[in-house]
Amino acid sequence: MKNEGPQRSLGGFDLSQRRKVWTLIAVTVAVIVVGGLVVAFHAGLFAPSPKAATVRVGWLTGDLHQLAYFVAKNRTVGGGKSFFEKYNLNLTDAAPGGYINGPTMMDAFAAGKVDIGLLGSTPAITKHLNAQVNTTIVGQCNEIGSALITKHPISNLNDLKGKTIATPGPGTIQYFLLLRLAEKEGVGIGNFTLIQLAPGDMRVAMEAGRIDAFIAWEPYCADAVVNNVGVIYKNSSDIWPNHLCCIVAVHKTFAVNNPDIVINFLKAHIEATSWINKAKASGLGSADYNLLIDIAVNFTGRSPAVIERALGNINYKFDVDDRFMGCFIDFTYKLIQYGIVAPNRIEALGYRDVYEFANKYVSMSYLTEAKRT
Amino acid sequence: MKEETRRKIVTLTIGALSIFLFISLWDLYALNVNSPYLPRPQQTFATLISMLIHNERDFSGLLISQHISASLVRVFYGFGLAAIIAIPIGLLSGWSWYIETATSTIVEIIRPIPPFAWIPFAIYFFKDPMNSIFIVFIGAFFPILLSTVVSVKSIDPFIIDAAKTLGAGRFNLFRKVIIPASTLGIMTGLRIGLGVGWMCVVAAELVGVKGGGLGLYIILMSSVGRFENVFAGMILIGALGFLMVMSMTYIERRLSKWAGTL
Numbered sequence: 001m002k003n004e005g006p007q008r009s010l011g012g013f014d015l016s017q018r019r020k021v022w023t024l025i026a027v028t029v030a031v032i033v034v035g036g037l038v039v040a041f042h043a044g045l046f047a048p049s050p051k052a053a054t055v056r057v058g059w060l061t062g063d064l065h066q067l068a069y070f071v072a073k074n075r076t077v078g079g080g081k082s083f084f085e086k087y088n089l090n091l092t093d094a095a096p097g098g099y100i101n102g103p104t105m106m107d108a109f110a111a112g113k114v115d116i117g118l119l120g121s122t123p124a125i126t127k128h129l130n131a132q133v134n135t136t137i138v139g140q141c142n143e144i145g146s147a148l149i150t151k152h153p154i155s156n157l158n159d160l161k162g163k164t165i166a167t168p169g170p171g172t173i174q175y176f177l178l179l180r181l182a183e184k185e186g187v188g189i190g191n192f193t194l195i196q197l198a199p200g201d202m203r204v205a206m207e208a209g210r211i212d213a214f215i216a217w218e219p220y221c222a223d224a225v226v227n228n229v230g231v232i233y234k235n236s237s238d239i240w241p242n243h244l245c246c247i248v249a250v251h252k253t254f255a256v257n258n259p260d261i262v263i264n265f266l267k268a269h270i271e272a273t274s275w276i277n278k279a280k281a282s283g284l285g286s287a288d289y290n291l292l293i294d295i296a297v298n299f300t301g302r303s304p305a306v307i308e309r310a311l312g313n314i315n316y317k318f319d320v321d322d323r324f325m326g327c328f329i330d331f332t333y334k335l336i337q338y339g340i341v342a343p344n345r346i347e348a349l350g351y352r353d354v355y356e357f358a359n360k361y362v363s364m365s366y367l368t369e370a371k372r373t
Numbered sequence: 374m375k376e377e378t379r380r381k382i383v384t385l386t387i388g389a390l391s392i393f394l395f396i397s398l399w400d401l402y403a404l405n406v407n408s409p410y411l412p413r414p415q416q417t418f419a420t421l422i423s424m425l426i427h428n429e430r431d432f433s434g435l436l437i438s439q440h441i442s443a444s445l446v447r448v449f450y451g452f453g454l455a456a457i458i459a460i461p462i463g464l465l466s467g468w469s470w471y472i473e474t475a476t477s478t479i480v481e482i483i484r485p486i487p488p489f490a491w492i493p494f495a496i497y498f499f500k501d502p503m504n505s506i507f508i509v510f511i512g513a514f515f516p517i518l519l520s521t522v523v524s525v526k527s528i529d530p531f532i533i534d535a536a537k538t539l540g541a542g543r544f545n546l547f548r549k550v551i552i553p554a555s556t557l558g559i560m561t562g563l564r565i566g567l568g569v570g571w572m573c574v575v576a577a578e579l580v581g582v583k584g585g586g587l588g589l590y591i592i593l594m595s596s597v598g599r600f601e602n603v604f605a606g607m608i609l610i611g612a613l614g615f616l617m618v619m620s621m622t623y624i625e626r627r628l629s630k631w632a633g634t635l
Contacts (some may be wrong), residue, residue, distance in 0.1 A: 023387075034398055126597045131409040131600060169596055170432075170433065170593045170597060171596035171598075189432075189434040191434075193501065193583045210497070338432045340432050340597050342601075
């Protein structure tokens, strides 16, 4: 009565025949699935979605470095018409709420979901070299503007050995700056537990005692300091003076097909950046300064006190000058040295050396045209 | 004996052919797509061999051997803990209607929640290494539990009646009949749980872990666009999972011989 099962009573021959039938079915299904995938691929099912009529702009969640984008969208700043409207640009956010970090946005570029993006320079360099993401850099957003925050004051990085440090993710400029700081202070990066957190969650994680330090973009560093959750160990300008930070990247195919849109976007970006710098200089109490704080508060969800402190740690700059290019080249060398960029990628992509890569990857023509007209 | 040898040869041949077919299709598709996001198999295997031979150190300062051992330890503890807790609960639930009624609703509510959803909870309530072990535990727990319950419930009632007729008390019945008779079902659950545990290791290592891990390695390499390394890491996870599941299958076969003698 024990369950020998009717299958066994069928005998070896039947079982073997049945197996053959099942094998045949499995192979047929596999062939159909694979064939279907190949057909679907050729039919364009997996191809990037067709370009929308509007320009899809990527930006990083709550990143104060990218304030110019929100200023350029603001109608009050432009006197009733935003800078983007002034230049007849019809924009949409590629990701509502923004991207969590630059590497993620570069993946979206690769998938054809972003036309123009504001992101850190290191992910733009790294993913272009390692994964051939077809982008080009056309302008700058800011210099400096990050910091390493610790829960308690420390005298050097050795004090954080064995501790947990949060970053916005490997491949971000903040992760890169942490590697640079560890190198400068002679501490192996393997001595820390590095975790990835959204910068907006870092203060809370530090308050809860889950992390001992974090490196992030503003205003999240100022947020921790103003709320007495952490202290600044190093501003990023102390780690790498005047370092390059966020840039304006464009999908290369989009740039080639729509040069006027790129130039107009840069015109709005230039006006917005200039307005930010004027508003900052006009100081507390001026209408423009108050409006600037309002825009930043709405975009980041942080208090005016936090924003005011954070703005002091950022240099807003749109130009691509010698300092930009020098830093860009130094960054690339360091990314190769740290093993973030795979060996021989410069040569594999047909660039003679890092200098040629820098000169070709950064397209000056759009910005030159935007500044001229 | 001859039939067994023939079957082994056929199994190996079909296995090798299916791997060959899979790699060929992968290569064909990668060639067609021509994107660094999907490297070709030869690039991937060259990277895999190089990183294993040279025990390469990545930019986070960790060696590949550290990543491998860290993941193994996490899977071992997460899976082990799941087995230790799920098997007794499963045996009791399968045996007692009251316990099953008390546990089944909550189990069915929690079971569909994907391990990823537990990450914020794990970060908040557990410290490293328990946070990542917890995610593996969650993944492995339910397959083991459910297989155990089903295996107990599917024991032939005649066997139980026979044991009772021969004077077996509740404890002896449980120890000498229920446990041995459900061993094979439990082993199947363990095998599935182990596979799911490996699937969860990437999620587990997202919570921030000390000492690396293959999931962390994949995330690191993916963030900087080194997709040959990403795929090499994926193959390593697959290979280690496969070896562990095969070991489990071997134990299962041994146990089935033992159970068959009961």
